[in-house]
Amino acid sequence: MERVLHYRAYRPRPFTKEERKSTTILFGGLTFKHERLIQAELERSGYRAEPLPQIERQDLDIGKEYIDVGACCPTTFTAGNLARTLITKAQQEGKEKVINNYLFVTVGACGPCRFGQYHESYERVLEGLNLTDFRLFLLDLLRMEQSAPGGGLEIDMSLTFGLVYAMFLGDLITDMEYAIRPYEVKEGQTDRAVKDSVEMLYEKFKRRPVKGKKLTSLFWHVFTDYFVKALEEVRREIWDHIHVDRLRVKPKVKITGEFWLQTHEGDGNYNIKRWLEREGAEVIPPPIAVWMDYLINMELFKLEDAKGFVKKYYLKKFVVQTIAWLYRFVYNRLRKALNDIPNPLPDQRKLKELAKPYFYYRLTGGEGHMLIGKALYAYKNKQAHMVCELSPYGCLPNTMSVGAMAKVLGDYPDLLYAPIEIKGDAEVHAYSRCQMVLTEAKRRAKEEFEEALEKTGLTVEKIREFEEERPELRRATYKVPHYGYAGTSANYVMHVAKLMGRL
Numbered sequence: 001m002e003r004v005l006h007y008r009a010y011r012p013r014p015f016t017k018e019e020r021k022s023t024t025i026l027f028g029g030l031t032f033k034h035e036r037l038i039q040a041e042l043e044r045s046g047y048r049a050e051p052l053p054q055i056e057r058q059d060l061d062i063g064k065e066y067i068d069v070g071a072c073c074p075t076t077f078t079a080g081n082l083a084r085t086l087i088t089k090a091q092q093e094g095k096e097k098v099i100n101n102y103l104f105v106t107v108g109a110c111g112p113c114r115f116g117q118y119h120e121s122y123e124r125v126l127e128g129l130n131l132t133d134f135r136l137f138l139l140d141l142l143r144m145e146q147s148a149p150g151g152g153l154e155i156d157m158s159l160t161f162g163l164v165y166a167m168f169l170g171d172l173i174t175d176m177e178y179a180i181r182p183y184e185v186k187e188g189q190t191d192r193a194v195k196d197s198v199e200m201l202y203e204k205f206k207r208r209p210v211k212g213k214k215l216t217s218l219f220w221h222v223f224t225d226y227f228v229k230a231l232e233e234v235r236r237e238i239w240d241h242i243h244v245d246r247l248r249v250k251p252k253v254k255i256t257g258e259f260w261l262q263t264h265e266g267d268g269n270y271n272i273k274r275w276l277e278r279e280g281a282e283v284i285p286p287p288i289a290v291w292m293d294y295l296i297n298m299e300l301f302k303l304e305d306a307k308g309f310v311k312k313y314y315l316k317k318f319v320v321q322t323i324a325w326l327y328r329f330v331y332n333r334l335r336k337a338l339n340d341i342p343n344p345l346p347d348q349r350k351l352k353e354l355a356k357p358y359f360y361y362r363l364t365g366g367e368g369h370m371l372i373g374k375a376l377y378a379y380k381n382k383q384a385h386m387v388c389e390l391s392p393y394g395c396l397p398n399t400m401s402v403g404a405m406a407k408v409l410g411d412y413p414d415l416l417y418a419p420i421e422i423k424g425d426a427e428v429h430a431y432s433r434c435q436m437v438l439t440e441a442k443r444r445a446k447e448e449f450e451e452a453l454e455k456t457g458l459t460v461e462k463i464r465e466f467e468e469e470r471p472e473l474r475r476a477t478y479k480v481p482h483y484g485y486a487g488t489s490a491n492y493v494m495h496v497a498k499l500m501g502r503l
């Protein structure tokens with residue numbers, strides 16, 4: 001009789017505490033800023049940690065060799081990135097060492113998108129490379145405390161909060177970077193500032209105190225000023241020394257789209273943020289913190305839907321509302337340390353309401369209703385001249401949101417929207433689509449600037465003279481308030497006029 005080989009799901013070998021000293025945790029998927037800070041936090045907790053190399057174009061081809069060809073573009077890129085890393089390490093150190101001295105950690109969640117099945121693709125990579133004994137651990141995105149089989153990897157309250165802070169600080173430095181680089185007077189200064197800030201924060205994370213367990217730990221992490229002081233130091237020592245020229249007229253482009261594609265910086269999204277800057281734009285990058293805020297608020301909205309059917313409704317609502325409030329409280333304290341240059345988190349309830357006529361918020365997966373809410377929010381609040389939306393090839397959830405955007409654009413024909421499909425190997429096509437909308441955004445930015453000059457009776461020369469008297473205006477960390485214009489230069493003109501007493 002023929003032997004039947006039943007399917008067996010991948011189960012990693014245990015990782016024990018004794019192995020911590022000799023085993024390196026590999027992880028990836030974010031920007032180098034976020035990853036470096038996560039690495040610091042893991043090292044502080046007693047682990048050896050190493051981010052995967054930055055995504056490259058070749059990862060797409062490598063990924064296609066090992067996983068389902070219909071997989072979405074982020075899955076293919078990240079699976080290819082893992083495969084490339086393991087192949088290189090096996091060539092340099094040998095297969096046995098890769099199996100015993102490294103493991104890979106990723107996060108997952110339940111849902112209709114492939115985020116729930118990323119690990120399956122990674123398992124195909126291990127099979128393809130004949131490395132099925134290599135350990136791959138999947139962590140739950142929504143659990144504060146968890147451990148991997150064997151007890152070697154223990155995510156406790158303190159480590160979880162440390163990772164959240166790493167995410168926040170990575171986001172805030174990214175916001176500073178994109179708000180300042182287009183206006184820097186000395187080219188390259190912002191890029192150096194980003195690197196120096198990340199290294200300074202890396203040291204802060206490694207030396208950070210750890211206070212108490214559970215409740216004590218929670219209170220310490222919410223109310224500590226340790227990270228606030230670290231950011232204030234970064235601002236004083238690094239960012240305060242950069243000079244900017246805010247009279248450069250630039251269209252503001254808000255990036256939205258699928259989570260990985262919009263936060264990624266590199267070949268995975270054709271490096272579109274840098275390309276936009278080279279084309280003369282100021283980019284508003286999407287913080288990862290918005291995603292977590294979305295998940296917390298979704299719990300609140302679901303609870304509100306179930307009012308009348310849930311026991312202890314008011315108590316549960318109070319708990320979730322408090323978590324959501326504390327989350328913002330911490331984020332805003334950190335923003336303040338950078339003089340509020342980084343953008344605030346959008347109000348999730350407003351996003352939901354704005355999207356309501358077009359998209360049912362319980363249809364989750366991808367960005368869900370946020371894609372619509374964010375575009376309308378940016379348009380109605382004059383946050384940006386244009387929205388560039390990055391859609392991954394092969395993504396079902398994102399296709400639904402993009403479909404709903406067609407109706408939004410019918411209702412708001414003035415909204416400048418550039419939906420870009422990202423396949424990973426068609427950048428010329430993507431750039432040219434974006435370019436068409438960007439041309440109109442540039443025209444609007446110029447128009448706004450001229451309107452502000454006319455309204456205030458100012459000229460560029462007069463503003464320059466005033467800047468001589470008030471040199472702090474040229475400092476990168478000087479906060480220019482919003483005067484109802486989307487563009488930085490138009491708001492700056494209004495601000496100078498106000499300081500001169502003309503408004």
Ligand code: SF4
Pocket residue numbers: 072073074075113114115258259260365366367392394395396397398
């Ligand atoms: S949202 Fe789309 S692109 Fe992102 S992981 Fe899910 S299926 Fe893939």
